[in-house]
Amino acid sequence: SPALTIENEHIRATFDPDTGLLMEIMNMNQQLLLPVRQTFFWYNASIGDNESDQASGAYIFRPNQQKPLPVSRWAQIHLVKTPLVQEVHQNFSAWCSQVVRLYPGQRHLELEWSVGPIPVGDTWGKEVISRFDTPLETKGRFYTDSNGREILERRRDYRPTWKLNQTEPVAGNYYPVNTRIYITDGNMQLTVLTDRSQGGSSLRDGSLELMVHRRLLKDDGRGVSEPLMENGSGAWVRGRHLVLLDTAQAAAAGHRLLAEQEVLAPQVVLAPGGGAAYNLG
Amino acid sequence: SGDSAPLNEAMAVLQHHDAVSGTSRQHVANDYARQLAAGWGPCEVLLSNALARLRGFKDHFTFCQQLNISICPLSQTAARFQVIVYNPLGRKVNWMVRLPVSEGVFVVKDPNGRTVPSDVVIFPSSDSQAHPPELLFSASLPALGFSTYSVAQVPRWKPQARAPQPIPRRSW
Numbered sequence: 001s002p003a004l005t006i007e008n009e010h011i012r013a014t015f016d017p018d019t020g021l022l023m024e025i026m027n028m029n030q031q032l033l034l035p036v037r038q039t040f041f042w043y044n045a046s047i048g049d050n051e052s053d054q055a056s057g058a059y060i061f062r063p064n065q066q067k068p069l070p071v072s073r074w075a076q077i078h079l080v081k082t083p084l085v086q087e088v089h090q091n092f093s094a095w096c097s098q099v100v101r102l103y104p105g106q107r108h109l110e111l112e113w114s115v116g117p118i119p120v121g122d123t124w125g126k127e128v129i130s131r132f133d134t135p136l137e138t139k140g141r142f143y144t145d146s147n148g149r150e151i152l153e154r155r156r157d158y159r160p161t162w163k164l165n166q167t168e169p170v171a172g173n174y175y176p177v178n179t180r181i182y183i184t185d186g187n188m189q190l191t192v193l194t195d196r197s198q199g200g201s202s203l204r205d206g207s208l209e210l211m212v213h214r215r216l217l218k219d220d221g222r223g224v225s226e227p228l229m230e231n232g233s234g235a236w237v238r239g240r241h242l243v244l245l246d247t248a249q250a251a252a253a254g255h256r257l258l259a260e261q262e263v264l265a266p267q268v269v270l271a272p273g274g275g276a277a278y279n280l281g
Numbered sequence: 282s283g284d285s286a287p288l289n290e291a292m293a294v295l296q297h298h299d300a301v302s303g304t305s306r307q308h309v310a311n312d313y314a315r316q317l318a319a320g321w322g323p324c325e326v327l328l329s330n331a332l333a334r335l336r337g338f339k340d341h342f343t344f345c346q347q348l349n350i351s352i353c354p355l356s357q358t359a360a361r362f363q364v365i366v367y368n369p370l371g372r373k374v375n376w377m378v379r380l381p382v383s384e385g386v387f388v389v390k391d392p393n394g395r396t397v398p399s400d401v402v403i404f405p406s407s408d409s410q411a412h413p414p415e416l417l418f419s420a421s422l423p424a425l426g427f428s429t430y431s432v433a434q435v436p437r438w439k440p441q442a443r444a445p446q447p448i449p450r451r452s453w
Contacts, residue, residue, distance in 0.1 A: 058304045084377070084400040084417045103377045103419075197301055226306050234310070238349055264369045266376045266422055268348065269332065270355045271340040271363040 004079060006086035006100070010107045011245075013088075013100060020075035020090055022100060025109060025190075027245045032188055034245055037133045038111070039075075040096050040212075041068035042118075043170065045125030047218050051167075056125060057220020058228045061171045061199065061211075068129060071096045095119060096128070108193075108258060109243040117235035118215035125216035125227075130241060131209040132192065136185045142202035148179040148259060156202065174201045174211075179259045182251070183208050189251040193242040193259050213237045283327025288320030321346075332365060336429070348380070351413055356380040360434040368422035378420050378430070381413040389418045390431045397430070 003023065004015040014024040022038040043063035045056035056062040075090035075098075088100045095118060101110040111130070118126045140156040154175050157166045166172050177200040182191040192208060194200075199211040215235070216228040242262065244254050291313075299305035300313050325344050333339040342365070345353035355362055368374050382401060389399040399418035422428050 058302075078404075080402060080404065082400045082402055082417075084398065084419070085402060087402075089404070105375065222304075224304055224306055228303065230307065230310075261370060261374060266374065266420070267367045267369070268345065268378065268380075269328065269365040269367070270343040270345060270353070270380075271365065272343070272355060272359055273340075273361055273363070 004077070004088065006079075006081070006088060006102045008086070008102050008104050008106060010105070011102060011109055013102065013109050015077065015088055015100075019073065020077035020088075025243065025245045029107075030247055030250070032245055032247065034134055034136070034188060034190060036190065036243075036245075039131065040071040040092055040098075040113075040115070041129050041131055041209075042071060043068045043127040043129070045127055045214075045216050045218070047125070055218035055220050056127065056216055057218060057222065058216075058224045058226070059222040060220040061127065061174060061214075062168065062220075063127065063170050066169050066203075068131075071128065107244065107254060111241040111243060112238065113212060113241070114236070114238045115213040116215075116237055117231075118213060120215055120217055120229070123217060125214075125218065127211060127214040127216075129209045129211050131207060132190065132243075133204075134183070134190060134206040134208075136183055136188065136190065136206040138183045138185060138202060138205045140202075140205065142181065142183045142208065144175045144177050144181045144200060145179050148263065151180075154202075170201070170203060173203055174199045176200075177210060179263065180255055181208060181210065182255070184248045184251070186248055189244075189246055189248045191244040191246070191251055191255045193244070193255060193262055195240045195262060210241065212239065283325075283330050284323040285327050288317070288324040291316040291320035332427075335427075336365075345380075351381040351415060353381050356382050356416070356432075357413060358383065362432050364420070364430045364432060365427055366420045366422055366430070367427040368424065370424065372424050374422045376420050376422055378416075378418050380416045380432075382416045383434075384414050385434045386437060387416050388433050388435055389416070390433075391421070392428050392430070 004017055006013050010029055012026040012028060013022060016023040022036055025036045026033045044065060046062040046064040047055045054060060054062055072092040075092050078089040080087040086102045090098045096115050098111055098113045101112060113130060115128050142154050143151050144154055146152050156173050158164060177194055177198050180191055180193045181200045182189055183202055200209060202208050214228055219225055219227050242258060246254050294316060295313055299309060329342040332342060343355045364378060366378060387399060387401060389397050391397050397418050399416060401414050401416055403414045404412040420428055420430060
């Protein structure tokens, strides 16, 4: 079957009809086309190994192998198209789903993910990420924000003030993401805005990942004395990633305004009945 | 009387990394939630008082705290309600309002009484409790201000056997 698309006057997102995964994003104003494959993976949490008895826990992120496992290689999808919204509903597993959404006039793609409760019946702690893979040649560099203000350049396996001996190739390249993370090849920039503080990284050129949820069975021995395992409402998380594709020159204008609108989002209050209309004057 | 100080104070406590990154014990996390909830209540009263003053009349305002998971008892049960949307930014914003509703057809009117385009989206899931229909409309919000939209459910048009009519499209 032909590729599935959702589009408005600014953006077109294309999905692979065989896998149901996001395949390509196009900025139609700038005529930018970027193959983007996005899906969910999970790292198996370390419980300690020959190198170190350090387990992954509330303080420490330490996967037991470098390569994360896919939550699913494909998603069951449903398409919703109305004049006011276009959505692709992706179901990856019983505990992981996502809605990719586009409203008219919107210059970004909205990814609303729902993850949890993460199953741990197999006694493996799991740390779930959303990963975007692109062919961008990013030369080991990616960018994260410092509390929504300054943007800091991050370099894989590198520290600007000392010679790094990288012993944790995944965790050692994770950085705090308060509002945004991006990768660029100097011409094109892929930016992802978050709705909360998360951890993020770019572990391969052209790749960008954000950790969305964790459920662990061991305490990391750093003072909490509890494994990171919520059983109540905290077992479920729902959040949003806003994805922008733009030229490297124009990208900041887009993500700064959008992040402002995300952090200071409109507040909805309801009142029963018909009531009199409030006149703006 | 309303008060924003308890929420201010709870938010101040929650700047600690234990609350931001989840490095607290579970009973501490529960206490963070308790402090936030205790602060939210009087702040809702403060906001309601402010809105009543600005709008010129008192109303029973409802804050739907679970809108992110499509739960809002008022919009899901009332046939008529008002939607007040406050924009904290110093510039005008167009924002898509999404509210869970019962199935049906709705008319949405802007602050000037003009009908605005709206849509009820029914999701591809058999579980209507987990995925209720959602009413969508675009709200135009002034800088550092609010707009009030009114929503009314209208009866479905039922075809008459003796007087066939073209089926009206949901064009609101």
